[in-house]
Amino acid sequence: MTIAPGARAALAAEKKDLMSAQRVSPAGLGARVLLAAIWFLLAGLCQPAQTRAEAVRVSASADAGLSQTQARQQALDRALVDAVNREARNMLPVPATEARLKALRDHLAPHALDYVQSYHEITAGQQAPAQPDQKSGQQADPQAASSVAQKAPGASFEVELDVTVNRVYLRQTLVRLGLFAGAEHPRVFVLRLGSGVSEKDAKGFDAANTLLGLARTQQNPAGAAPEVTLERLPQGYYKAVLRQTAPSGPKVIAADSSDLATLWFDVWGKYFTEAERQAGPGLQRLAVAGFANVDAVLEFYQLLSSWTDALQDAKLAVVGFGAEGVNAQITCRVTSQQRLDAHLRPVLLERKLTLTGQSGQNGQGQTGTDAP
Structure with missing residues (x-):
């Protein structure tokens, strides 16, 4: 989580004053309630947490026959694409087919730099070593070889990066x-x-459908599959309407665009971002006790927010104070319960924390456990 220096200083000063007030009346319930309430308001200013970014180490080489400038750029571009693609695969909550994974890489590649926060070059790009002088049997002069490498294409080039x-x-x-x-x-x-809109236009969605994991069907007897209607309006743009019969009632999603490919991704993007469409058990509230102080709560909260392969949208909901120490409640949308459990177990043991409650939107869940 990133906090501006001024806000960080004010938060630290306020927290110090509140802690001092608590020490004056350690048994005062009112002071504890007030402390928890004020801290909750302060914590709300810091939400959502900035995900702790871990660098991905990748390496890539350029094709032969390029100048050094061209080779360096090609190797760099390939390394960044590899880093973004690798991170995307690690984040997926459920497996995908190889065809879909390939389509994903192709989709991300042209815009890979948009997903890169920063990168650090571990080893400088290297040309292939200079070849021995065939006439004398001696190694060519390094400076001369370097000069040739700057001017002559064909030498291999490789970079190694840490990418965030x-x-x-x-x-x-x-x-x-x-x-x-x-x-x-x-x-x-x-x-x-x-x-x-013609069938020829519809054929243009084939590659997009592979990426989206969709296949067109002609029959929908139960009405369970989404039905998309496409048309070109007199104003000159296209309109899509997606309809589906759902247990909660009929669903209708509309989108429009001057470009059919953009429209196709837009209408399905709206469909897939709906909460009921997400993988996993959904929204959960985790109650954790045993923190030494509020700094430990924030550190745990930031760590949990980085588990993007298991959850989304973590928010610090409540911070309280009791005889056992500081406790916290964190809400998040769980996309993989198995991965969340695997993350939680060692962290709870290492930090001597107790998971006192884990419930979904219906309020049901397990309580009083040291590990999920």
């Missing part, structure tokens, strides 16, 4: 592509073509 990826932005993209939909993914859809 913007996981929040990348996750939003993956969600809109239906890669977080899990069991709620419809798999198939029905397409209705209106005026101004």
Whole structure:
């Protein structure tokens, strides 16, 4: 979590004053309630937490036959694409087919730099070593070889980078592509073509459908599959309307664009970002006790927020104070319970924390456990 220096200083001063007030009346329930309430307001200013970014180490080489400048740029571009693609695969809550993973890489590649927060070069790009002088049998002069390498194409070039990826932005993209939909993914859809849209236009969605994990079907007897109607309006732009029969009632999503490809991704992006479409058990409230102080709460909160392969949208809901120490409640949308459990167990043991409650939106869940 990133806090501006001025806000950080004010927060530290306020926290110190509150702690001093608590020491004056350690048994005073009113002081503790007031402390918890004020801290909750202060913590609210810091939400949501900035995900702790961990660098991805990648290396890539350029094709032969390029100048040093061209080779360096090509190797760098390839390394960044590899880093973003690797991070995307690690974040997926459910497996995807190889065809879909390849389509994902192709989709991310042209805009890979948009997902990169920063990168650090571990080893400088290197040309292939100079070749021995065939006539004398002696190694060529290094400076002369370097000069030749600057001017002559053909030498190999490789870079090694530590890349920090913007996981929040990348996750939003993956969600809109239906890669977080899990069991709620419809798999198939029905397409209705209106005026101004032809079957040839519909064939242009084939690559996008592979990426979205969708296949077109002609029949929808139960009405469970989404039905998309496409038409070109007299104003010159295209309109899409997605309809689906759901247990909660009929669903209707509309979108419009001057470009059909953009429209196709837009209407499905709106569909896949709906809460009921997400993989995993959904919204949960985790209650954790045993923190030594509020700094320990914030550190744990930031760590938990970095588990993007298991959860989304972590928010610090409540910080309280009791005989056992400081306790906290954190809400998050769990996309993989198995991965969340795997993250939590060692952290709770290492920090001597207790998971006192874990409940979903219905308020049901386990309580009083040392580990999930």
